[in-house]
Amino acid sequence: MSTAPEQPQTVTASASPEGLWTIAWRQLRRNRLAMICLTILCVYTATWVYAEGVYWSAKIRGAVPDYKISHYENRNQPPSLPHPLGTNFAGRDNLKQLIQGTRIAFELGLLTSLIVIPLGFALGALAGYFGGKLDSVIVYLYSVVASVPDILLIMSITYVTRAAVERSAAMQSVTRYIDAGLLSICVGMGFTGWVGLCRIIRGEYFKHRERQYVLAARALGASNASIIFRHIMPNVSHLVIINFSLRFPGLILTEVVLSYLGIGIAAEPSWGTIINDAKQRLWLGNWWELAGATIAMFFLVLALNLFGDALRDALDPKLRIAEGKTA
Amino acid sequence: MSAYVIRRLLSVVPITIGVMLITFFVFRVVGGNPAYRIAGKNATPARIAQISHERGYDKPLFLNFRQFPTQLLDAQFPQLCSNLLRLDFGRSFVTKQRVSTMLREGVGPSLCVTTPLFFIELFLGVGLALLAAYYRNTWIDRSLVLLSVMGMSISSLVYIMLAQYWLASVWRLFPVWGFESPRYLILPVLVGVIAGVGGELRFYRTVMLDEMYQDYVRTARAKGVSSRGILFHHVLRNALIPILTNVIIAIPFLYTGALLLENFFGIPGLGRLTVMALFNFDDDVVFATTFIGSIMFVLFNALTDIAYTWADPRIRLK
C-alpha cells in the first residue's frame, strides 16, 4: 500500500483486457489512499451531474438558473447557515457558484479531451502502426508542437481563437450554448495537449504491431483498420484513461491563469473567475470566496493527481519516466 | 564526433521551420488579419487597409502566384522567415519600439528572478528527493510525497495573493511591489519556490527510485555497500543524466520569465512584457516571445545531446 510501489509490477499486458483491469483493480483496492481519492472523485462527479442538471433544466425551461439570480441586498455576506460559504458581490450563494464551477471544470476536461484524445490517439496509432515516412511526419509534427513553451502556446491559441470566435457570425449560435471563453480555452489546451498522449500511443503501437496476436490477425487477413481498432486498441486504451486523469489537474490550474490574463471564461462562474473576482475582495476581509474556490479546486486536483498516480502504477508502472514531469 | 555534432545541429533546422509555421499559422491564419486588432479605436476601413498594406497582411499567405514567377516569394510567410533569419521581429505597434529592443530590456529582470528561483528549486527538489528515496516507504517519504502533491494542487495565483497579503502587507517583511534592489526579489523567488518545489520533488523522486531498482544497485548492495553509499555514489550519479536533461530543458523558461510572478510583483521582465502585450493586442510581441522561447528550447535540446556525447561518447551509440 503506497503511492508508488516498490517493485515495478510485471504486469503482462496480455491480450485479455479484463485481466489487466481486474489485476489493476485488485491492486488499487489495497491502496487505501487511492480508494479515498476515488471516493472524492465520485463526490465531484455527482456534483458535476447535479450542476449539469441545474444548468440544463433552466436552459430548457428558458428560465434563469438559480445561481445566476442576484440578491443585491444580500451581497458580500459572511458564511451563515443559509449560505455556508457566504455570498458574492451580487448576493449569490457562493456554494452554488462553486458547484457550477465544478461543472465548468469537468466540461473543460471533457471538451479538451474531445480534441486531445481523437487527435493524439489517431496520430499516435498511425505513426506507431505504420512507421516509415508517416511516422517521421507525425514525430516531426509533435516535436514542433512540443518545442513551443506550453503556456505560451495555450495563451496564443486561446487568444486568437477568442478573437476569431468573436468576429465570426457563424460562431455566435454556438456561443449561445457554450461560453466563448470556455470554447477558446478548450481549443487552446486541446491543440497543445495531444502531444503527450500521441507519444505514448505511438510507442505502444510500435511494440504491439510485432506481437504474436497481431501477426496472427494479419495472417488471418485482418485489415489494417481492423488491427488498429479491434485488436490493438483494447490493449492500449487504459493509457488514455491514465493520460486523462493526469492531464485533468493541469487543465484546471491553467484555467485559473488564463482567467487571470483576461482570456478565460466570460459569463459562467468557473473556479478561475471566482478566484479572480475574490482577489479584489480578499483584502476587505472577505476570505470565504477565495477559500471556497481554493478548497474546491484543491481536493479535486489532489484526488486526481494521487489517483492518477495509483492508476498508472496499477495499470502500467513502466510509464512513469516516459511521461516526464506532470502538472 | 564532429559529424555527429553537425548532424544534430542540422536537425534543428526543420524543427525551427516547423515552429515558424505553427506560430505563423496561429497568429495569421487562425487569428485573421491582425490589422483589426492593431487598428483599434477610430478604425476606418481605409485605415485597416493601410495597416494591412504597410505590414504586408494583404499579401498571399505562403506563395505569391499572382505575380508568378518573379515575385513568387513576395508573400507573408517567406517574408516572415527572412525577417526572423535577420533576427528582425518587427516593431511593436503599441510602443512603436523595435521588438528586439523590448526583449533585450526584459531579459535582465527576468533572469534576476528566474535564475535564483531555478537553482533553489533544483537543489531543494533534488535534496528532498534524495531524502525521500533514502527513507522510501517510511512515513517520511510518504508525507513528503503527499505534501508535494498537495502543494501542486493549489493555484499559484493563490500562493501569490496570500504571500503578498501576509508577508508583504500585514507582516511587512518584504516590499509589496517593485524592482528597485535585490531585496525586492526575495518574495517573488520565495513564492515561486513554494509553488514549484512540489513538482520538482515528485519528479526527481521518481527518477531516483527508478535508478534504485537497476541491476548495478542490487550488485552494490550485495557487495555490502551502505544504503547511504549506494544513494550518493551510485543512484545520484546515474540519476544526474535525467536530472540534467530536465534542467537544461528548463533553461528556455528562465528566459521567457515567470508570467504571474513578474506581473504581480512588478518585475519589468519578459513575462510581464508578454502579459502586457496580450492585454494590448500587441501581436508582434507575443509572436516574438513565443518564437524565441521555442527556438531556445530546440537549441538547448540539441546542445544537451551534444554535451552528453562530448561527456560520454557511449551515449551516441544508444
Next chain:
Amino acid sequence: MMPSSRLLALLSAGAIIATAISCGPVFTSDSADKGNTLCRVGGDFKGFDPVDAVDVESAREVSYVYEGLLEYAYLDRPYHPIPRLTQGMPDISSDGLTYTFKIKPGVRFIDDPCFPGGKGREVVAADFVYSFKRVLDPHLESQGDWIFAGHVLGADDWVKEIGAINGPVDYSVPLPGFQATDKYTLQIQLAKPYPQLLYVLTMCYAFVVPHEAVEFYGQQFRRHPVGTGPFRLKSWRPNYRLEYERNPTFNGQTYPSTGEPGDRAAGLLDDAGKPLPLVDRIVEYDIREFYTVWQMFLGGRIFSSGLSKDYFEKAIAPDLSLSPDLVRRGIRLYKVPEPSTDYIGFNMLDSAVGVSTDPVINERHRKLRQAFASAIDVKKYVEVIFNNRYMPANSFIPPGVAGHTDKPYAYEFNLERAKQLIAEAGFPGGRDEHGNALRLTMILPGAGSTGARQEADFYEEALRAIGVELIVQQLSFAEYLRREHDGETQVFWGAWIIDYPDAQNFLQLFYGPNKCPGINACNYQNPAFDRQYERILTMADSPERTALYEQMADMTTTDCVWALLDYRLEYGLYQPWFQNYKPHGFPYPNGKYYKVLPH
C-alpha cells in the same frame, strides 16, 4: 572522471555568470523616491509623441515634457484657456477667421544631442506650423487630426496632397491656414468660424515639437521627448517605471496668484508667485493590481490612490465621508468629477430597435428603446456596481458644461412604465404576438474582467424584469471598437469623456454625417438636429447657443438614442504631505503645481 559532474560544473558556472551580468545594471535605485519627489501610479503608456496622446495616461505624460500655445488656468473656474507659450491671448479678427499669436521669446527646447552642439534652441513660430502639420499628416495616423481638419483653411487639401506621397513627407508644402509671418508671429486662418479653437489648442495634439528631434530620432522619437515642459525625462522602463527631473531651462512660469473664492483659505494660494515646478522629480510606477496600489499608498510610497469600488467600503463611510482611521492619518478625500457620460446606445439602423420608414413600426421601436431605458434602475446600478461613487445621469451633457440641465431624466427607472412601454411597443410581457420572447443583443467591452461580468449580469436581470431576453456579449476591447465602428451593433455600452468644456463635443456624437464608421456610433439621423448642429458650430458661447444645446439634447431624449447611465466621479485619497491639489477636469499638465512636504 564522472562525466555528469563536468556538465553540472559547466552549467552552474554559466548560470552564475549570466546572473551576475544580468543583475548588475538592471535595478533602478530606491533613492529616487526620497527628497522632493512626487511618486505616483501611472498606467498603460505608449510613448511621448504629442500627436498620439489620445488617452488620459499619454496626455499626462506628454504634458510633463511638452507644452502648447495655451493651457487651462489651474485654479479658476469655469475652465478657461490662458497663455502658455504666447504673449497674451491671440488677436482674433472681427470675422472670427484669423487668430494671431505672439510667441513668447526666449523659450528653449531642452538640451539634447539632436541639436547642433547639443544645446536646445529657441522656439519660433515655424515650430508650431511644423507641429500642427504633423497632427494632420495622414502617415502619422494621429487620432487628433479632427482638431484642425475641416476647420483650418486649406487643411483638407494639404492632407490629400501629403497623403498621396509615398515615402518621406515634405512638410515644406505650404498649408495656407498655418503661417509663421515672422520669427515670433503665428497666424491661423480658419475656413469658417470655429469657437472651439482656443480649447483644442490646449490639447496635447497641439503641443510644439522640434523638427530636429523628429528627424534625429526617427521611430525612436517617442522614447526621446525633446520639449519645453517643466520636466524632462530621466529614465523610462516600459511597463514598470518612468522618472522625470526638473527641466533646468524651463521658461519661468510661476504659481498662479488668483483663483476661486475659497482657494486662499484652502491654502491653494500659499505658493503664489513661486517658480514652477515645485517638485524636483516625478516617479511613476505602472501598477495594474489595485490591491498593490492600495498597499503602496498606505505605506506612504505614493501620493494618491484612486479608489477602486472594492476598497471604497473600507475607506469611505456610508455617508461618503472618509473613514476615521484614514482621517487620523491626515489623509484627505477628493471627489473629482470627470466630465464624462456613460450610456447604453441603440443602433438606429438596426431592424429591431432602430428607425423605420413605416411610422407605426418606427413608433413601436421608439417605445421599445424607451422601455429599455426605463427598465434600468440606474440608482441601484450605481449603488451595487459602483458603490455609489458615480452619479445617475439626467442629461447626456455632464454637469458643469453649458447645456446641462437639472431636469429629471425622462426615462428614470419605473418598472410599471417600462412594462407598459414594452407592451405598447408590441411586446406585452416581453413577448410578441406568437408568444416568443423578444431577444436583444448588447455588447460590452472588457471581456474577462470582473467589472464586465458584474455589469453584464445587471443589464440582463434588469431587462428580464420586463420579459426581454437580453444577451450581453462581453468582448475584448479591440473587437468591441471594431463592431462599434463598423456599425455591427444592436445595443451597446458606451462612454464619452469630453475633450473640452463645450457640449458641442457631445453633440457631434448625434450628427448625421458622423455616422459609422464615424463617431456617431448610433447612426442617428435627424435632419432637424443636423441643421441646428451646423448652426451652433460657428456660434460663440452665448445664452442663445446654450438654449440651442438644450433643444438638441431634448431631441435625442425624445428619440431615446441613448439610455443614460451615469456621470463618473473619481474619488481619490491624498497623503497629508501632498499639497496644492485642486480637482480639475483637464488635469494633464498640473504636475508642475503640486508640492510635496518632507515626510
